[in-house]
Amino acid sequence: MSTLTSLARAEAVVAERAQRITLVRHLHVADRPLVFVPLTLAGEANAPLAAMVGDDPDNPTLLIVPQPRNRDQRFAFAASLAEVVLPYVDSFRGDVEAVAVNRGKDIRVRYADAPQLLVPNPGGVAFTRLFGRSTRFRRTDGDYPVHPSVPLLGRWLTWFADRAEHPGSSALLAMTEALTGHWATGQSPLEDAQLAALMAWIDPPDGMTGTQAAAAAEDPVTCPPAGPTTDPGFDNEILAPAIEAYERAVAADSLVERRRAELEDVLRTQLEPTWRLMWRAVALLHDLPAGSRVAGRWAEDRDAFTNHCSHLDDGGVPQPRRDAAVAAAQRLHRLERAQASYDVQRAYDDPMVMADHRLTGEAFVGEVTAADPTRIDDSGKRRVLRPRITVTTADVVLVTPGTTLASPHRPTNQKATVVSVARNDAGTAEVVLELTGGMGSSLTPPAGSVPEVGERLCWTTLTGFFFPAGAFPSREETPWTHGGPPAPYDDDTPTAEDAQEEWS
Amino acid sequence: MNLAERLATIRGGVAPTRHNARTIAALTSNPGCARRAVLDCAGVDKQRLAAHIDHPARFGQSQFAITRGNAFEAQVKANGCAELLRLLRELLDLDIEEVAYDDLESVAGREGNDLRYARARTLLTHAAAQPDQAGTLFDHPLLRLDVAGQQAYLEPDLIAFQHAGRFHVVEIKSFAVIDGRADPGKVAAAAIQSAVYVLAMRTLLEEAGHDPEIVSHDVVLVCPRDFSNQPMAVLVDVRKQLAVLRRQLSRMTRIDALLADLPATLSFDLAVDDTGVPTRSPQSLIDALNEVEARYSPECLAACELAYFCRHEAHGCTAALGKSVREELGGIERVETALAIAREQRAPAEDQQEAAELLRAAARLRAELLSGVA
Numbered sequence: 001m002s003t004l005t006s007l008a009r010a011e012a013v014v015a016e017r018a019q020r021i022t023l024v025r026h027l028h029v030a031d032r033p034l035v036f037v038p039l040t041l042a043g044e045a046n047a048p049l050a051a052m053v054g055d056d057p058d059n060p061t062l063l064i065v066p067q068p069r070n071r072d073q074r075f076a077f078a079a080s081l082a083e084v085v086l087p088y089v090d091s092f093r094g095d096v097e098a099v100a101v102n103r104g105k106d107i108r109v110r111y112a113d114a115p116q117l118l119v120p121n122p123g124g125v126a127f128t129r130l131f132g133r134s135t136r137f138r139r140t141d142g143d144y145p146v147h148p149s150v151p152l153l154g155r156w157l158t159w160f161a162d163r164a165e166h167p168g169s170s171a172l173l174a175m176t177e178a179l180t181g182h183w184a185t186g187q188s189p190l191e192d193a194q195l196a197a198l199m200a201w202i203d204p205p206d207g208m209t210g211t212q213a214a215a216a217a218e219d220p221v222t223c224p225p226a227g228p229t230t231d232p233g234f235d236n237e238i239l240a241p242a243i244e245a246y247e248r249a250v251a252a253d254s255l256v257e258r259r260r261a262e263l264e265d266v267l268r269t270q271l272e273p274t275w276r277l278m279w280r281a282v283a284l285l286h287d288l289p290a291g292s293r294v295a296g297r298w299a300e301d302r303d304a305f306t307n308h309c310s311h312l313d314d315g316g317v318p319q320p321r322r323d324a325a326v327a328a329a330q331r332l333h334r335l336e337r338a339q340a341s342y343d344v345q346r347a348y349d350d351p352m353v354m355a356d357h358r359l360t361g362e363a364f365v366g367e368v369t370a371a372d373p374t375r376i377d378d379s380g381k382r383r384v385l386r387p388r389i390t391v392t393t394a395d396v397v398l399v400t401p402g403t404t405l406a407s408p409h410r411p412t413n414q415k416a417t418v419v420s421v422a423r424n425d426a427g428t429a430e431v432v433l434e435l436t437g438g439m440g441s442s443l444t445p446p447a448g449s450v451p452e453v454g455e456r457l458c459w460t461t462l463t464g465f466f467f468p469a470g471a472f473p474s475r476e477e478t479p480w481t482h483g484g485p486p487a488p489y490d491d492d493t494p495t496a497e498d499a500q501e502e503w504s
Numbered sequence: 505m506n507l508a509e510r511l512a513t514i515r516g517g518v519a520p521t522r523h524n525a526r527t528i529a530a531l532t533s534n535p536g537c538a539r540r541a542v543l544d545c546a547g548v549d550k551q552r553l554a555a556h557i558d559h560p561a562r563f564g565q566s567q568f569a570i571t572r573g574n575a576f577e578a579q580v581k582a583n584g585c586a587e588l589l590r591l592l593r594e595l596l597d598l599d600i601e602e603v604a605y606d607d608l609e610s611v612a613g614r615e616g617n618d619l620r621y622a623r624a625r626t627l628l629t630h631a632a633a634q635p636d637q638a639g640t641l642f643d644h645p646l647l648r649l650d651v652a653g654q655q656a657y658l659e660p661d662l663i664a665f666q667h668a669g670r671f672h673v674v675e676i677k678s679f680a681v682i683d684g685r686a687d688p689g690k691v692a693a694a695a696i697q698s699a700v701y702v703l704a705m706r707t708l709l710e711e712a713g714h715d716p717e718i719v720s721h722d723v724v725l726v727c728p729r730d731f732s733n734q735p736m737a738v739l740v741d742v743r744k745q746l747a748v749l750r751r752q753l754s755r756m757t758r759i760d761a762l763l764a765d766l767p768a769t770l771s772f773d774l775a776v777d778d779t780g781v782p783t784r785s786p787q788s789l790i791d792a793l794n795e796v797e798a799r800y801s802p803e804c805l806a807a808c809e810l811a812y813f814c815r816h817e818a819h820g821c822t823a824a825l826g827k828s829v830r831e832e833l834g835g836i837e838r839v840e841t842a843l844a845i846a847r848e849q850r851a852p853a854e855d856q857q858e859a860a861e862l863l864r865a866a867a868r869l870r871a872e873l874l875s876g877v878a
Contacts, residue, residue, distance in 0.1 A: 002832065003832045003833075003862055003863070003866045004866050004869065004870060005832075006825070006828070006829040006832035006833050007832075007833070007842075007843075007846060007863065007866045007867060007870060008870065009825050009829055010822070010825070010829075010833060010839045010842050010843050010846075011843065011870075013820065013825070013839045014839065014840065014843060020874070023873065041568050042566035042568040042569040042572075043566065043568045043569030043570070043571065043572030043573060043678060044568070044572060045679070045680030045682065045728060045730070045731050046680070046682075046731065130682060133682065133683070134731050186825070187824075187825065188802035188824065188825050188826040188829070189802075189826055190802040190803070190805065190806075190826065191802060191805075218562075220562070230566070232563075232564035232565055232566040232569075233564055235566035235567060235568055236564070236566065236567050239568075240567055240568070321683045322683055322684070351873050352870075352873050355866075355869040355870070355873060358869060359862065359865055359866055359869065395865075396865065
């Protein structure tokens with residue numbers, strides 16, 4: 001969090017409504033996302049209780065596990081979930097596009113669109129990961145056979161959960177995080193973790209302020225929690241008797257269908273409010289203009305989707321329970337690169353995000369007050385064109401001579417070196433910059449390649465989109481410090497033991 | 505009026521609620537809150553108090569979680585803790601065949617705290633004095649800890665394992681460890697609770713003249729493995745938590761110092777009538793609460809029964825938005841003040857100059873950027 005975001009929170013308290021903290025949207029919102037609201041049984045290790053899932057706001061699929069501790073019913077739940085998720089995922093394996101690679105010498109193909117899974121909160125992401133973990137090693141034969149769709153579902157859920165760790169990916173989003181990335185509310189970040197209260201601040205019902213709506217949204221009776229954990233009051237007073245009634249019906253073999261339907265109704269009351277909130281949130285995010293680099297990041301998601309499809313088609317093994325040393329180091333490196341690039345991209349896309357850097361002196365916006373576009377530097381062996389410009393700014397300037405800056409507003413994010421910084425009495429600063437690129441190689445600058453007097457520009461020390469790829473040893477060459485080479489596919493292949501792993 | 509009498513007045517004519525490791529761990533997470541210190545020291549039933557003044561606490565426990573927790577604990581302890589012993593043997597690399605098992609749970613449930621504590625002390629110090637004896641598991645020993653100058657008894661939700669003169673605290677938790685990883689929040693909570701027990705046991709043994717270090721800082725955490733009911737045990741090093749706990753406990757203002765500044769008539773007596781219904785007016789309780797200063801932060805919502813009342817009271821304070829927000833707003837207490845300074849509608853106080861500059865710059869930037877989209 002930054003001073004700007006904190007100030008926006010203060011403004012939200014007084015305005016009694018959430019305040020925007022970005023000018024654009026920094027994530028991709030699919031035209032047809034799959035909304036998934038899971039519930040678990042309290043106290044159990046990720047035991048599914050119910051879920052509402054679907055890509056049509058008016059037509060959700062409700063899945064329930066009437067006896068959540070029953071192993072067979074859990075796998076039946078997994079199979080029904082697979083009936084919704086797998087066709088949805090498959091529906092994106094149609095249109096493809098060609099992408100030039102290797103400087104245009106080759107092309108590769110990727111899917112023109114990709115699936116997007118939306119869950120209410122980080123708990124929903126954790127559920128997705130753990131449910132993927134508990135299903136992807138299952139076998140379709142042997143002692144505890146499951147429907148073939150179950151392990152496949154597990155591998156897709158794991159793929160989504162892995163993407164969720166990737167900064168800038170939109171394949172699996174936790175709605176509370178998506179919203180708090182764009183709005184600041186008048187409550188604490190802890191309270192923002194409740195989807196209903198968060199939405200109340202952003203989009204309160206008519207006739208209510210955000211403060212009032214958020215207070216109302218905290219009542220678990222009218223606004224059930226967005227899961228995966230259910231409200232303890234609901235568990236004790238409503239769910240437990242309904243499960244007992246169902247169990248009695250099964251034991252007596254009478255009215256089973258009726259009791260099951262009652263249980264469905266009870267669970268629907270807990271899921272439907274969140275389901276509606278999710279789609280309202282999708283619409284709110286959709287209405288924000290997308291940042292210019294969002295499409296590029298979504299293309300990376302589409303690449304990842306395409307790659308995972310090929311991996312499955314080629315009969316690849318499921319994702320390991322834990323990464324081996326080299327794979328773990330590579331993953332970490334990938335995530336760090338993605339984070340660095342995502343941070344820069346957001347700032348370049350959004351003046352409001354750049355404003356954070358302006359406050360800390362890592363960027364400034366000012367007007368060009370002098371320009372020497374034809375300046376030649378002849379101090380070296382070769383005469384080179386090195387135009388200089390003077391930028392006058394009211395921002396805090398903490399850059400020092402010699403620093404390389406880039407301008408998000410200029411073509412190819414033109415680069416320049418700081419020559420001098422002079423502060424004057426009026427509280428402004430004059431920064432002399434020497435342009436180092438973007439002017440071609442001739443000694444006269446092409447039209448428009450040097451900023452003109454009167455232009456308003458942002459210059460920043462955030463220059464690195466490029467974070468060099470690290471070099472890692474192959475799996476077989478894992479150094480002894482990291483345990484040496486792992487046994488071949490030891491970690492990867494599901495064993496018979498995995499398939500029989502007990503489910504309490 | 506001595507301290508005990510004073511605390512009894514504050515509590516009213518009811519028995520004090522008992523501390524557990526969780527409440528002490530929570531206490532140390534906000535040691536600066538005088539309201540909480542006074543209420544907890546006096547053993548006031550905060551849950552009931554909060555409900556009566558119409559700001560009820562919202563943490564209940566699901567019966568499913570309780571059932572599962574109990575079932576798992578029973579499974580681990582079944583047949584004289586056979587399963588637990590197997591785990592301990594593997595984990596601590598012991599070659600013992602069997603151990604004694606002593607349940608110190610109160611037999612009739614009528615024993616006083618003092619008596620139960622004395623029994624636990626006798627048995628534990630006896631074991632410490634005879635390290636050659638076979639290992640022993642002490643279930644539910646009642647321990648106590650000095651909290652703000654007051655002895656607090658701990659709800660005994662632990663097993664103390666003694667072998668060869670060394671003690672280990674064993675905590676049985678029903679959250680799962682999946683592929684060697686568990687929910688970090690739950691592990692952290694379990695670690696700090698265990699640290700409370702380690703500290704209390706060390707205090708007990710030290711008072712009896714033993715080396716406190718014979719209680720290991722490695723506590724044994726027993727959890728279900730993966731998605732099954734199979735228990736597994738891991739050692740959790742709680743040295744860091746112990747250090748935090750010790751520091752926080754020593755920093756807590758002594759209760760008598762806190763009480764010295766409060767009116768002698770201060771009381772949170774609900775004046776319950778014969779049918780168990782509180783008769784004291786909520787307003788007079790709120791007035792009493794207002795006498796004692798609170799230090800609300802959003803983390804209180806997960807730890808303190810009175811949090812919703814304090815949050816209501818703290819509306820408009822920057823601290824109610826979270827510690828980092830407060831810091832980023834220059835430590836200014838009220839939201840309106842911070843905004844007025846940011847918008848140059850109010851001159852900053854001397855110590856707010858630096859913060860004011862940053863706030864003004866931030867406000868200018870926000871105004872400049874939002875004017876484009878509004």
